[in-house]
Amino acid sequence: MSAHGRRRWLILDRDGVINHDSAAYIRSPADWHAIDGALAAIARLHRAGFGLAVATNQSGVARGYFDLPTLDAIHAKMHAAVADAGGSIDALAYCPHTPDAHCACRKPKPGLLLRLKAECGFAARDAVMIGDAARDIEAAQAAGTGAIAVGDLAEALAGTFGVPGFASLAAAADWLLEGHWPC
Numbered sequence: 001m002s003a004h005g006r007r008r009w010l011i012l013d014r015d016g017v018i019n020h021d022s023a024a025y026i027r028s029p030a031d032w033h034a035i036d037g038a039l040a041a042i043a044r045l046h047r048a049g050f051g052l053a054v055a056t057n058q059s060g061v062a063r064g065y066f067d068l069p070t071l072d073a074i075h076a077k078m079h080a081a082v083a084d085a086g087g088s089i090d091a092l093a094y095c096p097h098t099p100d101a102h103c104a105c106r107k108p109k110p111g112l113l114l115r116l117k118a119e120c121g122f123a124a125r126d127a128v129m130i131g132d133a134a135r136d137i138e139a140a141q142a143a144g145t146g147a148i149a150v151g152d153l154a155e156a157l158a159g160t161f162g163v164p165g166f167a168s169l170a171a172a173a174d175w176l177l178e179g180h181w182p183c
Helices: 038-047 068-084 111-120 134-143 154-161 169-177
Strands: 009-012 051-057 091-095 127-131 146-150
Touching: 009 111, 038 051, 038 068, 038 169, 051 111, 091 111, 111 127, 111 134, 127 134, 134 146, 134 154, 146 154, 146 169
Parallel strands: 009 051, 009 127, 051 091, 127 146
Antiparallel strands: none
């Protein structure tokens, strides 16, 4: 909870934050593998009262690499793995479009975050996007939320965008659970 009694929300990118990313795309549930410590971090954040959502670009749908039922199966595996670790994801939004579709939902545009804001009822100041790419941080800034960079590019992203940066979601969770908030 925030200092003012409002529930705080964390919006997580999926690939590279929760699960290992792949240049060949996560095309099936068998391709989805959680990053060490990520599921436990989500569980700890859930138990601490944070709202948790996922916002993910999934252009593999439009590219024909997998269909929506397969994407649903991948997300079902993710939800089950999070639940097995003792956590929960409250909401999920994805963009199935390619970059050349020029849609409003594909990060770095803020559409996914704005959709989650409307669906979950949080104020922008009470939400933070956690991502591993510039597009995640740019989407957060466009939506008016805070941002945290994680992963291999975290240090570079933190320097470029002036946001906190951590090696992993687990390390970011430690910082958040110590009472820090980047907004």
